[in-house]
Amino acid sequence: MERTLIIFKPDCIKRKLEGKVLDIFLSKGFNLKACKMMKLDMDILSRHYDHLKDMPFFPGIVDFMTSDNVMVLVFEAENAISKARELLGPTDSKKAEKGTIRGDFGTDMRMNVCHASDSVESAEREIANFFLPEEIF
Numbered sequence: 059m060e061r062t063l064i065i066f067k068p069d070c071i072k073r074k075l076e077g078k079v080l081d082i083f084l085s086k087g088f089n090l091k092a093c094k095m096m097k098l099d100m101d102i103l104s105r106h107y108d109h110l111k112d113m114p115f116f117p118g119i120v121d122f123m124t125s126d127n128v129m130v131l132v133f134e135a136e137n138a139i140s141k142a143r144e145l146l147g148p149t150d151s152k153k154a155e156k157g158t159i160r161g162d163f164g165t166d167m168r169m170n171v172c173h174a175s176d177s178v179e180s181a182e183r184e185i186a187n188f189f190l191p192e193e194i195f
């Protein structure tokens with residue numbers, strides 16, 4: 059079993075898609091282990107997107123990710139990491155196929171509905187950035 063960190067981004071919350079997206083994960087066999095609503099700030103985002111913080115589009119990501127509340131979740135499933143990335147589709151929603159979360163609900167490269175961890179190491183680091191051990195059930 060693997061764990062992955064999922065974030066329902068501000069576009070997901072603004073458009074009231076959180077129920078739909080949660081249902082997709084649950085119906086595909088993911089078990090919910092932790093969940094909270096948060097307003098992100100620069101500190102937590104800089105740690106989360108450490109690999110992107112020197113990119114020219116990083117300020118745009120910060121603006122977007124702080125533009126509304128987010129929901130942060132931990133899911134557990136067999137091959138949770140690759141399965142969640144498949145469900146999401148590629149980063150650019152315009153290139154994502156219909157039937158994927160980003161293909162069905164995303165707008166573009168930045169407003170792409172959800173984050174999902176891309177490796178076991180990232181998942182462990184990201185989960186620890188958002189949750190205390192006792193908040194995971």
Ligand code: ADP
Pocket residue numbers: 110115118119148149167168169170172173174176
């Ligand atoms: P993913 O979320 O698919 O793992 P990345 O880790 O590369 O993709 O990027 C993190 C997030 O940063 C993306 O989901 C997207 O919201 C934003 N982003 C990535 N690349 C760009 C870009 N070129 N322009 C604007 N936003 C971007």
